[in-house]
Amino acid sequence: MTKSSNTEGFTRKIWKFFASVKLSVAILLSLAATSIIGTVIPQNGSAEVYIHQYGEVFFKLFNTLDFFDMYHSWWFRVLLCLLTINLIVCSIHRLTSTWKIIFPDHPSFDANRFQNAKNRQEWTSTSSPETLKAMYDPYIGKRFSISLTEKTKDGYLIFGEKGRWTRLGVYAVHLSIIFMITGGLIGSIFGFDGSVNIPEGQSTDTIFLQNDPTGKKLDFQIRCEDFDLSFYDSGMPKEYRSSLSIIKNGRTMAQKDIIVNDPLRFEGINIFQSSYGEMPSDRLTVTFTERESGLLYDVEAMIKKPIDMPGNSGKLIIEDFRTNFSYSGFNLGKTFICTMVPTGGEPETLLISVDHPRFDMMRQGDFIITISNIDFKYYTGLQVTKDPGVPAVYAGFLFMIIGCYITFFMFHQAVCIKLSTTGSGAQIELSGISGKNRPGMNAIILRMSNHLKRLSAA
Amino acid sequence: MTSSEIFSIITFVYGAAAILYMVAWVFKKPLPGTLATATLAAAALGNLAGILLRWVESHQMGIGRPPLTNLYESLIFFALTIAVIYLFVEFKYKIRILGAIAGPMPFLAMAYASLPKVNTAIQPLIPALKSNWLIAHVMTCFIGYAAFTIAFGISIMFLVKSSGDAPSSGAQPLRMAGRIPAFDILDDLTHQMVTFGFLFLSIGIITGAVWANQAWGRYWGWDPKETWSLVTWLIYATLLHARLMRGWRGKNIAVLSCVGFVAMLFTYFGVNLLPGLHSYQ
Numbered sequence: 213m214t215k216s217s218n219t220e221g222f223t224r225k226i227w228k229f230f231a232s233v234k235l236s237v238a239i240l241l242s243l244a245a246t247s248i249i250g251t252v253i254p255q256n257g258s259a260e261v262y263i264h265q266y267g268e269v270f271f272k273l274f275n276t277l278d279f280f281d282m283y284h285s286w287w288f289r290v291l292l293c294l295l296t297i298n299l300i301v302c303s304i305h306r307l308t309s310t311w312k313i314i315f316p317d318h319p320s321f322d323a324n325r326f327q328n329a330k331n332r333q334e335w336t337s338t339s340s341p342e343t344l345k346a347m348y349d350p351y352i353g354k355r356f357s358i359s360l361t362e363k364t365k366d367g368y369l370i371f372g373e374k375g376r377w378t379r380l381g382v383y384a385v386h387l388s389i390i391f392m393i394t395g396g397l398i399g400s401i402f403g404f405d406g407s408v409n410i411p412e413g414q415s416t417d418t419i420f421l422q423n424d425p426t427g428k429k430l431d432f433q434i435r436c437e438d439f440d441l442s443f444y445d446s447g448m449p450k451e452y453r454s455s456l457s458i459i460k461n462g463r464t465m466a467q468k469d470i471i472v473n474d475p476l477r478f479e480g481i482n483i484f485q486s487s488y489g490e491m492p493s494d495r496l497t498v499t500f501t502e503r504e505s506g507l508l509y510d511v512e513a514m515i516k517k518p519i520d521m522p523g524n525s526g527k528l529i530i531e532d533f534r535t536n537f538s539y540s541g542f543n544l545g546k547t548f549i550c551t552m553v554p555t556g557g558e559p560e561t562l563l564i565s566v567d568h569p570r571f572d573m574m575r576q577g578d579f580i581i582t583i584s585n586i587d588f589k590y591y592t593g594l595q596v597t598k599d600p601g602v603p604a605v606y607a608g609f610l611f612m613i614i615g616c617y618i619t620f621f622m623f624h625q626a627v628c629i630k631l632s633t634t635g636s637g638a639q640i641e642l643s644g645i646s647g648k649n650r651p652g653m654n655a656i657i658l659r660m661s662n663h664l665k666r667l668s669a670a
Numbered sequence: 671m672t673s674s675e676i677f678s679i680i681t682f683v684y685g686a687a688a689i690l691y692m693v694a695w696v697f698k699k700p701l702p703g704t705l706a707t708a709t710l711a712a713a714a715l716g717n718l719a720g721i722l723l724r725w726v727e728s729h730q731m732g733i734g735r736p737p738l739t740n741l742y743e744s745l746i747f748f749a750l751t752i753a754v755i756y757l758f759v760e761f762k763y764k765i766r767i768l769g770a771i772a773g774p775m776p777f778l779a780m781a782y783a784s785l786p787k788v789n790t791a792i793q794p795l796i797p798a799l800k801s802n803w804l805i806a807h808v809m810t811c812f813i814g815y816a817a818f819t820i821a822f823g824i825s826i827m828f829l830v831k832s833s834g835d836a837p838s839s840g841a842q843p844l845r846m847a848g849r850i851p852a853f854d855i856l857d858d859l860t861h862q863m864v865t866f867g868f869l870f871l872s873i874g875i876i877t878g879a880v881w882a883n884q885a886w887g888r889y890w891g892w893d894p895k896e897t898w899s900l901v902t903w904l905i906y907a908t909l910l911h912a913r914l915m916r917g918w919r920g921k922n923i924a925v926l927s928c929v930g931f932v933a934m935l936f937t938y939f940g941v942n943l944l945p946g947l948h949s950y951q
Contacts, residue, residue, distance in 0.1 A: 233915040237908050244904035244933075251894040251941075283892045396890070405888065444794045451797055472797040473885045484887045485797075597887035605889060609876045616872055620865040648914065651858050 230301035239295045246291070250282045256423075296393055303386045313624075314376045321360055321371040326628040329643035331654040333661035337668045341367040341631040341638045347667050348629055356627070367632040375625055379647060381618030384611045391608030399601030404428065410436040411491050411591040415459065419596045430481070430596070432460040439488060439590040452485050454592040480598055487593030489535050490546070497585040498528065503578055513583075518553075525578065526554035528562075537563065544568055548583055623650050627660065640664070673724035673737075674790055676716060677746060681784055683713040684749065684777035691769035703766045707757070710773060714753040717776075721746060724792065733794045738808040741942075742790050745783035747808070749776035751816035755863075759820065763859065765851055771823040803881035811874030811899075815934055817867030818906070821860050822931035825924035828856045832921055857920050860927050861913060868906050875899050898937040905930040 229235065253274065254261075262280060263271045278285030326332075337344060345361065345368045352359045356372030406419035406428055415435035418427040437455040444450050451471055458466040458478050468476045475484040492515070500509040500522050509522040518527045529551045537547035545567030553559045562581065565571045569582045624647040632639045642661050646653040690706035693699075724737040737743045756772040759765070782788070831850040850856070878896070879889040890896060909926040912918040918926075 233911055236911055237916070240904050240908045240911070244901045244908070247897050247901050247904075250892055251897045255892065446793070448794060449797060450794065451800075471800075473801040473881075475884070475887065482887045484885070486886065595887050599883075599888075602883065602889065606880070609879070612872055613869075613876065616869045620869055651862075 227301060227305075230298050231305040233302065235294075235298050236302065239291060239298060243291055243295065246282070246288065249279055253279050253282075255283070256281055292393060296390060299386045299389060303383055307383060310379050314379050319358055319360075319373075321362070321369075321373075321626075321628070323369055323628060323630070326626075326643045326645060329645055331657040332641060332643040333657055334639070334641050335661070335665060336634060336637055336639050338637040339668055341633055344631050344638055344640065344668055345370065348631075348664060351664070351667065352627070352629070364630075364632070367630070367638065370629040370631070371626065372628075373624075373626040375623055378618050378622040379624055381615050381622065384615030385619060386615075388608040388611035388615055391604050391611060395601035395604030395606075395608060397601065398604060399599040403597065403599040403601060405595070405597045405599075407486065407593065407595050408434070409489065409491075409591045409593050410434060411589050412436055412439050413589075415457075419594075432458050432465065432478070434483065434594065434596075435459055436592050439592045441488060441590070452488055452592075454485055454594070456483065456594075480600065482597050482599075484595040484597070485592065486595040489591055489593065490588045491591045492533050492546075492548075493587035493589060495585075495587075496530075496583055498530075499582045499584060500579040501582070503580060521552075521579065524555060526552060526557070528552050528581070530564075530583070537565070539563060544571060546588075550581075623647050623652070625650075625653060625656065627657070629664070640668075673720045673727055676720035676723060677780065678784060680713050680716045680720060680749075681777065681780040683709060683716060684753070684773075684780055687713055687769075688774040688777045691766070691773035695767055695770040703769075706769055706773065707760065707766065710753055710769070710776075711757060713776070714750060714757065717746065717750040717753065721750065728792050731792060733792060735795050736805050736808075737792075738805060739795060739799055740789065740793070742783050742788045744808070744812065744938075745779045745788070748812050748815060749779040749783075751812050752776045752779065752819055755813070755816050755866075756820055759859065759863075763855075765855070765859075767850060768820075768824060768827065768859075771827055772820050775819055775823065798885060801881055801885065803877055803884070807874060807877040807881055810870050810877055814867045814869075814871035814874050815938060817863045817870060818902075818927075818931055818934050821863035821867060821927050824856050824860045824863065825927040825931075828853065828860065828920065828924040829928075831856070832924075853920060857923060860923060864906055864909060864927060864930075868903070868910065871899070871903055871906070875903060895937065895941045898933065898941055902930060902933040902937050905933050 257280065259271070262274070266274060274280060278287070282288055348370055349359075349361055352370050352372040355374075357374040359370070359372045362369040362371070404421055406421040408416055408419040410416055413436070415433045417430050417433045419430060420427050435457040437457060439455075440451070440453040442450045442453075453469055453471050455469050456467070456476055457464050458476070466476065466478050470476050470483065470485050472485050475482050477483075494514050496513055496515075498511045498513045498519060500511070501507070502509075502522070511519050513519045513528075513530060515530045515533070518529045521528055530548050531551055532549040534547050534549065535545075537544045537549075544563060544565040547566065548564045550562045550564055551559050552562050562575070563571065564581055564583050566583060566586065572581050625644060626646070627642065627644040630641040632641075642657060642664065644653050644657045644660075687706050687710035690702050690709055694703035694706055721737050721743075724743070728735050728737065738747055752772065753776045756769070756775075759772075760769065783790075827850050831853070875896075878899075882891065882896075883889040905926065909923060909930060912926065913923055
């Protein structure tokens, strides 16, 4: 017996803990405070840069606390999880009591509830309560979804009520957050976010995901037919445009010119224009100038293929190309990154700038190396994403806007007109109550009293 | 007349309106008050005309884009939204005294816009901004910002009044504070402005998310501007929960509204100091 009531007490305690608005306030403020960290510390950078900036000790501390990828850290996820539980428990807890108010078994009116309303308006009329009742009844009936008239010993009570359902608005807002978090979760489990560079006239079916260099295969080919770049007169970029084709099983399934803000969508996968660049053609000419004699040796070369240097002095491999290479803060422009292996020596990395051919002279080697006869081709940089969580998130967006509007700008309201006989005419009292005592109710009562006065005067 | 010339004149008209509001407060006279409202309304109309003219000018230059794309234009639009929302509150609640603190705000925004470091040229749009979502996103965000700014002004009045009313030993009581509207009116107005701002900030963040999903394939990327707008949203969400559920009133709410405003300012200006897609050039 005692054991079962103990566990019951424990469950109730947990439920009470999660049903508290204090907890909501604490979670909301913690989320706000911790979110700032990620805007101050750059996210997902390289370890060297972090160590350089924060020093070894702080790097280790921040790294342990997941500050370098904090929005995906376990503790941030725990906060989001707590928020979700808090939201659900709070909503259920409150909805059980609100439900009876929203959907009562027998709607009833109680004149006493209007007794303390501060917005009461009182006036008198020469007409009898019966005449006034005949005039006011249809007015209240039209303005309020529920209305009721009661006979009292010296007159009438007319009740009107509407907007019970607006009490549900706040639950729509809470539900919207759950939709967004669920959508985010679906996206992070079943979706992906990758990128790929495709030179003009080429196609690929492999994209590269963030933090995963192995590549992901798509079940179709993306072909870049053409890439166009246009500038304003001022030199600012105006438009990046890629003509893409989607090829599946040898057949062209879709074709579109994409620009920023206008992606291509195919089978739930979205292809966005995100960057561009120039790529050298495979074949090029490497020129070795012997420093002492000034003799020139031209060698036809291909990227990634080792070539022999003159006089059997070693081998040179062109490894990679960068459109802009920064060397000690100086922009070398278009630059090839090469490895030179001298005969019987250690490999050495060389930077051969196309834009600054004299740069290699500073190396003080036996040969000055330049690279020429390069055909540059544009490549388009595409963002390739899939996010099946988007519909849930968008549904959340919709609920959020509608829910906020209902919660803030509509409310549950009830009015009571009390008609009582005084001498030859009638005494009229109008008052209203609203959920959470909205100040808007006072304005409504004031406007209504003016309208009712005009009605009975006419 | 060019739009830039209109904006420089409007800056002074806003300044005049601010001075008139303060004169009306200090001397408690109806005439400067009426003049202040008329001047502010005239400034707002001129402000709107200037924005429309700038739009026309961009078309004449062959660029053709809404004037809502850089710091200069955003400040000018910000001034207009503050003025219009304030005028609406003044009209609806018949409280002119708030003008003494809300009146200078459009002037400050315009004055900041006329600093030499703020680029005033009409420049064409970079590819990322060429979208129909631009107008909806920027307008809703700034309506939210303006509402929070007015809420902040009211909260400051509340705090001034509460420090003026406090029985301070020996200190000169703030005479002007006595003319500030009653606490519950200020408290209620703060709440009204915050709910209004909260709805529009929510729509602003949502339109931004939908746009981001269309342009970059992600609706949320923890970019500093996005994150700071969320921080602002969370602070105001806290305020609303504290008020509606925990019954917080008055001073606590006024302080939270000030904190929210600081976060909003950082979302607007501070983020330019951090790297990201939203920084104004």
